[in-house]
Amino acid sequence: MRLNLFKSAQSFRKFVWGVLFYNIVVILWGAFVRATGSGAGCGAHWPLCNGEVIPRAPAVETIIEFTHRISSGLVVIIMAALIISAFRLFPKGHLARKSAIAAGIFTIIESLIGAVLVLNELTGQNDSIHRAVVMMAHLINTFLLVGSIFLTARWSGEDSPVRINFNRGGWGILIGIGLAGMIVLGASGAVTALGDTLYPSASLVEGFRQDFDPTANLLIRLRVFHPAIAALVGVYTIGAALAFRRRFPSSTMQQATYALSAIYAIQLLLGVINVVLLAPVWMQILHLLVTNLIWLAWLWLAELFFSGRFALQSRHDHAVHQSVSQTLTQ
Secondary structure, three states: OOOOOOOOHHHHHHHHHHHHHHHHHHHHHHHHHHHOOOOOOOOOOOOOEOOEOOOOOOOHHHHHHHHHHHHHHHHHHHHHHHHHHHHHHOOOOOHHHHHHHHHHHHHHHHHHHHHHHHHOOOOOOOOOHHHHHHHHHHHHHHHHHHHHHHHHHHHOOOOOOOOOOOOOOHHHHHHHHHHHHHHHHHHHHHHHHHHHHHOOOOOHHHHHHHHOOOOOOHHHHHHHHHHHHHHHHHHHHHHHHHHHHHHOOOHHHHHHHHHHHHHHHHHHHHHHHHHHOOOOHHHHHHHHHHHHHHHHHHHHHHHHHHHOHHHHHHOOOHHHHHHHHHHHOO
16 A cells, blocks of 8 residues: 555645644753653653553653653654655655655654663753763754754745755855854753753852852853853854845845844843743743744755755846846856
8 A cells, every 4th residue: 555645745845844843842842851850750761661651650750751752753653754755746866855864864863862861861860961962962963853854845845946056155155154053052052951950040140150160060161151152153143144135135035034133133032031030941942942943044044045046036036136146156
């Protein structure tokens, strides 16, 4: 029996957007697991929970962790359907096929990282540097996973690009720096969130005192770097968005750059509020959500540029097209 869930690329594309939304929900629930200290709710057992398929008389922490495992397991099934459907609908070499495969690979890696955290007891109140490193890898892989799903949705449309051209000169380098900056920022945010969870501060003054205390745990002392990185990446992001907006005045580029700069400005405000409120659980989750949105906005800009999609759109405006053509040939 052949699996053919979707009869058209349009219905498949809607499904992929749904998969992206679901994955972000799972990611946020994972942050809730970490922020509430529920990561050890199933003990050092994986994929079983406390040695059982379905835990009996579970504690609250066990319910939270077990729910996350179920939702993560569904991701694997959904991703299999996505990959199979992509191969049914699109010809060999199509970009949607490639991005779907990438999403599947990152899904497997995501599961393996979760297993490493559990089996090595890098959960609960564990404050080792090993846990911090794995958490950073977890965040980076999450970025790559949601990015692959996002690109699958973008490339499954009727106007999907034939190929991606990375030979775009200095403007392409600017985008590469922006994407790299977001990865560094996300990794530092993962460590900061872990430190906030394990070593909460009773007051803002106490928190600053802990940050600069040479005898404090390394996770606490690393927290001070995240706001600095966020400010630096923020200035770069908003500046790059303005530069692209002025240089490539097509409507799609305008939309992408406005979204990127606006979302990052909101994130900077949320970051300040997060510090003032001493990183409550709900704010950590909101902060992570907006971080993912910024990452996707950067990917939107990158996809528009490297695919040349924005230049194709701008051909409806001869003046804009002439400006774009001259820039790309420089």
